[in-house]
Amino acid sequence: AQSVAQPEDQVNVAEGNPLTVKCTYSVSGNPYLFWYVQYPNRGLQFLLKYITGDNLVKGSYGFEAEFNKSQTSFHLKKPSALVSDSALYFCAVRAAYGQNFVFGPGTRLSVLP
Amino acid sequence: GAGVSQSPRYKVAKRGQDVALRCDPISGHVSLFWYQQALGQGPEFLTYFQNEAQLDKSGLPSDRFFAERPEGSVSTLKIQRTQQEDSAVYLCASSLGGTGNPLHFGNGTRLTVT
Numbered sequence: 001a002q003s004v005a006q007p008e009d010q011v012n013v014a015e016g017n018p019l020t021v022k023c024t025y026s027v028s029g030n031p032y033l034f035w036y037v038q039y040p041n042r043g044l045q046f047l048l049k050y051i052t053g054d055n056l057v058k059g060s061y062g063f064e065a066e067f068n069k070s071q072t073s074f075h076l077k078k079p080s081a082l083v084s085d086s087a088l089y090f091c092a093v094r095a096a097y098g099q100n101f102v103f104g105p106g107t108r109l110s111v112l113p
Numbered sequence: 114g115a116g117v118s119q120s121p122r123y124k125v126a127k128r129g130q131d132v133a134l135r136c137d138p139i140s141g142h143v144s145l146f147w148y149q150q151a152l153g154q155g156p157e158f159l160t161y162f163q164n165e166a167q168l169d170k171s172g173l174p175s176d177r178f179f180a181e182r183p184e185g186s187v188s189t190l191k192i193q194r195t196q197q198e199d200s201a202v203y204l205c206a207s208s209l210g211g212t213g214n215p216l217h218f219g220n221g222t223r224l225t226v227t
Contacts, residue, residue, distance in 0.1 A: 004155075032213055036216075043218030043219050043220045043221050044156070046215040046216070046217065049215055092216075099169075100146065100161050102158065103148075103156045106155050
């Protein structure tokens, strides 16, 4: 069975500092990994994905994520945080076509001015 | 282009009432998913359609929950005899076919059962 863990409920970072939101996964076979962001009273918004190829993937709004197969991790990163990045972040995994996307519990990011 | 549209945006139901939640996916998206999201938590899978075929309904919590997508486009999630534990945000998402294509979410329907 697929599963996703986000070990931090909350991450606080000062504006301008780098940020990392952690994600580890468990899946049989090759994973398809995704990051989403959710603002209050809105649906989830796609940020980036890893399917195959380079372990470092770049996405929207300056976010990037690093796939590490040996550590089964897919951490989200940004070199310089903005106050407007404050939101709820979800990591998701899909094992194969025809299967559902499994989401982590979410990490609340607060960027302090 | 229009995104995924869900209606109503908010729904208040008395315990025991039936409700129907509608999802209009992005045009051309063959895959459609329903998720349930409790406050401050991650989305929990309910069911998945490929065109009009319901390929997986393993996440539906009880036989009071029913989903359909008769023409492979608009989908309806129906909850019969609502209970207080059904209170949540119901999210619909659509996707192009293929494993690597991301989900595109609507803004959800917030259901409150009183």
